[in-house]
Amino acid sequence: MKVARGELWAGRALLLALMAFTILPFISIFMTALHPSGTVPGGLEWPENPQWINFVTAFKMAEMPKLLASSIFIVLSVVPATLVISTMAGFAIGLLRIPGSRVLLFSFVFGLTLPFQGIIIPIYFLERAIGIYNTRVAIVLPLIALYMPFAVFWMRAHFVNMPSELSEAARVDGATTWDLFWRIHVPLARAPVASLGILTSIWTWNQFLLCLVLVEDPTQRTMAGGLGAFQGHYANNVPLLCAGTILILVPTLVVFMLFQRQIIMALIQGAVKG
């Protein structure tokens, strides 16, 4: 496509400006993190002696090893369970079309519009009543449930488009429903399951509200929840707060760099289908 020269450069300049708007905040907290702990530097100043030690200090103060272990535990509990049960439900609703599947689908879709804040209060009291409040399970169970509307909807969208000849052929060969699911359709559903896995991992890692309400001990929370607590303690020590924030961002940024194509695709498709 031919585009006038002036327009080409104007367009590129606009893009560069927006990229700067996106990146500068990261550079600013990085530079701030290198200033002596407890000082208040400017927003974009390279320090005279970079204090790399701040990262070590923040690492210890935020109890990073515990926080990482906790986050990984929560992600590894939430994501596989979400994938398994939503794939099963999506299969039954989208492919088996069991009686009542329209009602079921509608009841799940209804959940898509519910903001977490709308139902957090009863979840708090329910969890106190069944004795899981202030444990990691208190985050894991409601998160799995809160992902159900999206996850079931997403998997159903895959199964509803599978050709029915495939299932009919398997049935003629005497396959049970379980065979049909496990041997034929799960292997074919790898791509949407992988995208769903990426999405729910990111959402879980970044979950804040549930952590804040349901778990008092920061080391039992996810990374984002731990960061919230860290901010509460070190709000006045800007370099240390910035160092802690960077440490907590690093895992996300590394994963994003490695899987950027898949992550962007998953998030975009997730929005379009949802």
Added chain:
Amino acid sequence: MVILMMTSDKRPTAFVISRRTSPSKKVRRENFVGWLFTLPALFMYAFFVLVPFLLTILYSFFRWNGVGPMTWVGVKNYMSVLQVPNLVGTIFNAFWLVVWFSIIPVGLGLIVASVIHRVATGRFGAVARTVLFLPQVIALVAAGIIWGWLLALPGLINQILKAVGLGVITRAWLGDFHWALPSVGIVGVWVLLGFCIVLLQTGMAKIDPSLYESARLDGASWFQEFLAITVPLLRHEIGVCLTVTVIAALAAFDIIWVTTAGGPGNSTSVPGIQIYVLAFTQRAIGLASALAVMLMVLVVIVILPIQWLTRESAQ
């Protein structure tokens, strides 16, 4: 079909009807197994989403501090939400946030996406997309903390303003009654703009290039092309962007909690924040629940027309 052919010596129509009214054992068994497949998902969803949803509605009709007895108060909590300025104000603030979280990212996103589409299709475009998307994957809490520092008195924003000779307007942005809400809004723009750009550009890539070519042969400018081709054909994607960002605005919590916690005064207080404060620090469970119900209704009222308008045109 197979069964029909095998029994074709009998009257097939009658057979089909009888099969519909009383399903064979095999079909019933299959349906039963199918239902078993949905049970785990349904159980989790019912226990941790549907039951709490109904309980929120129930709580909203009581006065309750979370431990003592519950007192039935009818719709009094709802009246309070609509009459107490601090509470009804949160709803106005939420709509103000929609301007920052939705209108600006979607509007600017449309322009930028079409710029990328026109001038940066190669490697530069790919890099730009990745960079602009970055804020979408980090935790909102982290975004809030980063911007809390940028918008502080010695922070980057004021430094830039001084550098360009606007030193007179520098201030602690998040502590200012008038500027706190737009400042929080900027954080929303930062987080959501890249998402909108990438989503809209993905949609633009699907538009038939010959449309643009013929428009250019006719000498269409960027703006004419934008209005005549891009916007109408992107209706569905625009609807998706609006839906996602409007929910992010109305149900905002993380960013505001870590930057201002609703202050100064109540100038950045939104329903999400107020629900949390009412329920978990002031122990006014009934009032918090009434606000929660109103938030859920509000989201549906705003989202449904958007969905409606864009679904239809997608066909």
